[in-house]
Amino acid sequence: MIRKDKTNFFLILPAILFLTAFLILPLIILLLMAFRSSGNSIVIDDTLTINNFISIFKNQSFYSGILNTLKLSAIVSIVCIVLAYFPALTLVKTKGNTKTLLYVVLLSPMLTSVVIRVYSWIVILSSNGIINQSLMKLHLIKSPLSLMWNSTSLVIAFVQVLLPYAIIFISNSLTKIDNNLFRASNSLGASALYTFFHVILPLTIPGILSSFTLIFSLTAGSYITPMLIAGHQKQVMALTIYQQAMQIMNLPMAAALSVVLLLVVILTIVITNYLGRLWEVRVYGK
Amino acid sequence: MARIIFENVDYGYKDTNILNNINLEVANGELFSLVGPSGAGKSTLLNLLAGFLYPKKGRILIDNQNITELPPYKRNVGLVFQSYALFPNMNVFNNVAYGLKIKKVNRSEIKERVIKALSMVNLEQYIKRMPRELSGGQQQRVAIARALVIRPQVLLLDEPLSGLDAKLRQKMRSVIRELQQRVGITTILVTHDQSEALSISDQIAVLGEGKIQQVGTPEAIYNRPVNAYVAEFIGSTNLLNTVSTTNEIKVSLTDINEKTIKFLTRPSKNFKGLKFMIRPENIRLVEHAEPETLQGILTKIEYLGNAEKGWIQLKTDELVFYRSINHDKKRLQTGSVINFSIDPELIVSINQNGSGRF
Ligand SMILES: Nc1ncnc2c1ncn2[C@@H]1O[C@H](COP(=O)(O)OP(=O)(O)OP(=O)(O)O)[C@@H](O)[C@H]1O
Ligand SMILES: [Mg+2]
Numbered sequence: 001m002i003r004k005d006k007t008n009f010f011l012i013l014p015a016i017l018f019l020t021a022f023l024i025l026p027l028i029i030l031l032l033m034a035f036r037s038s039g040n041s042i043v044i045d046d047t048l049t050i051n052n053f054i055s056i057f058k059n060q061s062f063y064s065g066i067l068n069t070l071k072l073s074a075i076v077s078i079v080c081i082v083l084a085y086f087p088a089l090t091l092v093k094t095k096g097n098t099k100t101l102l103y104v105v106l107l108s109p110m111l112t113s114v115v116i117r118v119y120s121w122i123v124i125l126s127s128n129g130i131i132n133q134s135l136m137k138l139h140l141i142k143s144p145l146s147l148m149w150n151s152t153s154l155v156i157a158f159v160q161v162l163l164p165y166a167i168i169f170i171s172n173s174l175t176k177i178d179n180n181l182f183r184a185s186n187s188l189g190a191s192a193l194y195t196f197f198h199v200i201l202p203l204t205i206p207g208i209l210s211s212f213t214l215i216f217s218l219t220a221g222s223y224i225t226p227m228l229i230a231g232h233q234k235q236v237m238a239l240t241i242y243q244q245a246m247q248i249m250n251l252p253m254a255a256a257l258s259v260v261l262l263l264v265v266i267l268t269i270v271i272t273n274y275l276g277r278l279w280e281v282r283v284y285g286k
Numbered sequence: 287m288a289r290i291i292f293e294n295v296d297y298g299y300k301d302t303n304i305l306n307n308i309n310l311e312v313a314n315g316e317l318f319s320l321v322g323p324s325g326a327g328k329s330t331l332l333n334l335l336a337g338f339l340y341p342k343k344g345r346i347l348i349d350n351q352n353i354t355e356l357p358p359y360k361r362n363v364g365l366v367f368q369s370y371a372l373f374p375n376m377n378v379f380n381n382v383a384y385g386l387k388i389k390k391v392n393r394s395e396i397k398e399r400v401i402k403a404l405s406m407v408n409l410e411q412y413i414k415r416m417p418r419e420l421s422g423g424q425q426q427r428v429a430i431a432r433a434l435v436i437r438p439q440v441l442l443l444d445e446p447l448s449g450l451d452a453k454l455r456q457k458m459r460s461v462i463r464e465l466q467q468r469v470g471i472t473t474i475l476v477t478h479d480q481s482e483a484l485s486i487s488d489q490i491a492v493l494g495e496g497k498i499q500q501v502g503t504p505e506a507i508y509n510r511p512v513n514a515y516v517a518e519f520i521g522s523t524n525l526l527n528t529v530s531t532t533n534e535i536k537v538s539l540t541d542i543n544e545k546t547i548k549f550l551t552r553p554s555k556n557f558k559g560l561k562f563m564i565r566p567e568n569i570r571l572v573e574h575a576e577p578e579t580l581q582g583i584l585t586k587i588e589y590l591g592n593a594e595k596g597w598i599q600l601k602t603d604e605l606v607f608y609r610s611i612n613h614d615k616k617r618l619q620t621g622s623v624i625n626f627s628i629d630p631e632l633i634v635s636i637n638q639n640g641s642g643r644f
Pocket of ligand 2: 328329330
C-alpha cells in the first residue's frame with residue numbers, strides 16, 4: 001500500500017513541478033507585488049503596505065467595474081449554457097464521421113486567434129461594417145445603428161468562442177444518460193419538452209456546473225475582447241488591470257486588483273457550485 | 287383490453303432487411319413470448335409496437351385501431367426494459383407517478399394509484415427510496431409498477447429478467463406471470479431464455495432469420511416444431527438420419543457393433559424431404575443389452591444437479607440424452623459402453639403443416 005503511494009507520487013511529480021513553477025510561484029510573486037507601494041516607476045521599493053487595497057475599496061469606479069465583470073461573466077455563462085443544449089443533443093445523437101465533422105466545426109472558433117476573431121466582429125458590427133452598410137444600401141436605415149461598443153456585442157463575441165466549452169461539457173453529461181430513459185419517458189406519455197425539463201435537465205446539472213465555472217472565469221479574466229469591442233464604454237476589471245500594468249505601469253496596483261478579482265471570481269464560483277450542489281441533492285436526494 | 291395484430295410488417299435499416307413480412311396476432315389478455323437468437327429482431331419488433339421505429343411496409347393494430355404512424359407518447363403502451371430505466375433523479379414514488387402527472391391526474395388519485403401499483407409488486411414500504419438504493423429485482427418491480435400504473439392497453443417486456451441472478455429470475459418469472467393474470471393485460475415478453483418462455487407463456491413465437499418461424503403454445507412449439515430451426519432452437523434435440531428408397535423412407539440407427547435397428551418406415555410420397563427427431567429425455571438407458579437396444583460409447587457428460595446430459599457416439603451418429611439423477615442410481619463415466627432403447631412412438635416428424643407423433 002505504502003509502496004504504491006510512493007510510485008503514485010513519482011508519477012505525479014512532473015505535474016507538481018510544472019504547476020509549482022508556472023502557477024504557484026507566479027501567484028506568490030503576484031501576491032507579494034500586491035503589497036508593495038504604488039507608483040508609476042520601474043523601480044519598486046521593498047516596504048510592504050496595504051495601501052493599494054485601501055485605495056481600491058475607496059474608489060467608486062472599482063465597484064462599477066467589478067459589477068460589470070460579474071454581470072458580463074454571468075450573462076455569458078448563462079447564454080452559453082442555454083444555447084448549448086440543442087447542439088449537444090444533436091452531437092450525442094450523431095455517429096461516426098458526421099460526429100467527427102461536427103466536433104471539428106465545434107472547435108474551429110478556438111483555433112482562431114482572439115484578435116482576428118474580434119476584428120471579424122468589428123468588420124460585421126461597426127458603423128462601416130457589413131450589417132450597417134447593407135441596411136443603408138437597402139435604404140432601410142438613414143444613419144448607422146450602433147451595434148458595437150455596447151454590452152450586447154460584447155456578449156455575442158464572448159459566446160461565440162466560449163459556447164463550444166458548454167456544448168462539450170453538456171454533451172458529456174448527456175452521454176451518461178441511459179437512452180432507454182428517454183424512451184421510458186416518451187412511452188409514459190411525455191412530450192420532448194416535458195422530458196427535457198423533468199429528465200434531461202436534472203441529469204445534466206454536473207455539466208451545467210462545469211460549464212459555468214469555466215466560462216465564468218474565462219470571461220472574467222479576458223481583456224482583449226472588451227478592449228476591442230466595447231472600448232472604454234464598459235469598464236471591466238480585467239481591462240482595468242491591463243491598463244494599470246501596461247499603460248500606467250503601476251505593477252503593484254495591477255497586482256492588487258488581480259488579487260481582488262481572483263478572490264471575487266473564486267468566491268462567486270464557490271457560491272454557485274454550492275447552490276448547484278444543493279439543487280443536485282434536492283434532485284437526487286442525499 | 288387489447289388485441290395486437292401485425293400485418294405484413296417489413297422493417298430494415300437502409301438496404302438490409304431485419305424483419306420480413308411479419309404476421310402476428312396476440313389475443314386479448316394473453317402472455318405472448320418472443321424468442322429467438324441474439325440479433326433476430328426481437329427488440330426491433332417491440333420497438334415497432336412501442337413507436338420508436340416505423341415499419342417500411344405493413345400495418346400494426348391494437349384493438350383494430352391502426353397505430354402504425356402514431357408517435358410513442360400517443361400510444362397507450364407500458365414498457366419495461368432490461369436496464370430498468372428508472373429515472374435516477376426521482377424516488378420510487380415519483381418514478382411511478384411520472385406517467386400520471388403527465389396525464390394531469392389529480393393529486394389524491396395519483397397517490398392512491400401509485401400506492402396500489404406498488405403494493406401489487408410488494409414494494410409499498412419503499413416509496414421514499416431512490417432507485418440506486420434498491421436491488422436489481424426491486425428496481426425491476428418498480429419499473430413494472432411504473433408501466434402498469436398508467437393502465438396501458440398492452441405491456442411490453444424486453445428481456446426484463448436477464449439482468450438478474452438465476453434464483454431471482456425464477457422468482458420474478460412467477461411474479462410477472464401472476465401479476466399479468468391478475469391484471470389481465472395483453473403482454474409481450476421478449477426473452478432468450480427458452481425455459482422462461484416455455485414455463486409462463488400462453489403462446490410463443492420463434493423469431494429467426496428475419497421471419498416468424500412458428501407460433502404456438504409452449505407444448506406445440508416443444509413437441510411439434512414445424513421445422514428444424516425451431517426444433518433445434520427450443521431445447522436440445524436429435525435429428526435422425528433417413529434412408530429413402532423409391533417407395534419408402536426409413537429412420538434407423540446403426541450402433542458400434544454394426545447392429546441396425548429400423549424404427550420407422552413411411553411411404554415416400556407423403557413424407558418426402560421430412561426430418562425426424564427425438565428429444566433427449568426420450569432416450570432410455572438400460573442396464574443390459576437386449577434385442578431392441580443399441581450400444582454406444584459415452585463421450586461426454588454434463589452434470590446438471592438433478593439430471594445429467596450425455597452424448598453417445600454410435601457408428602456415425604451422435605445422440606444427446608438426459609437422465610434424471612437420484613441417490614440409488616450409479617453415476618455414469620465417460621468412455622463407458624451404454625445400452626439404450628428408443629420408443630418409435632416418441633419419434634416426431636418435423637412437418638411444415640404441423641408435425642406430430644405416430
Ligand atoms: N441502428 C441500427 N442500424 C443498423 N442495424 C441495426 C441497428 N439496430 C439494430 N440493428 C440490427 O438489427 C438486428 C436486430 O436487432 P435487435 O436489437 O432487434 O435484436 P434482438 O433480437 O433484440 O437481439 P438481442 O437478443 O441481442 O437483444 C441486429 O442484427 C442488429 O445488428
Ligand atoms: Mg434485444
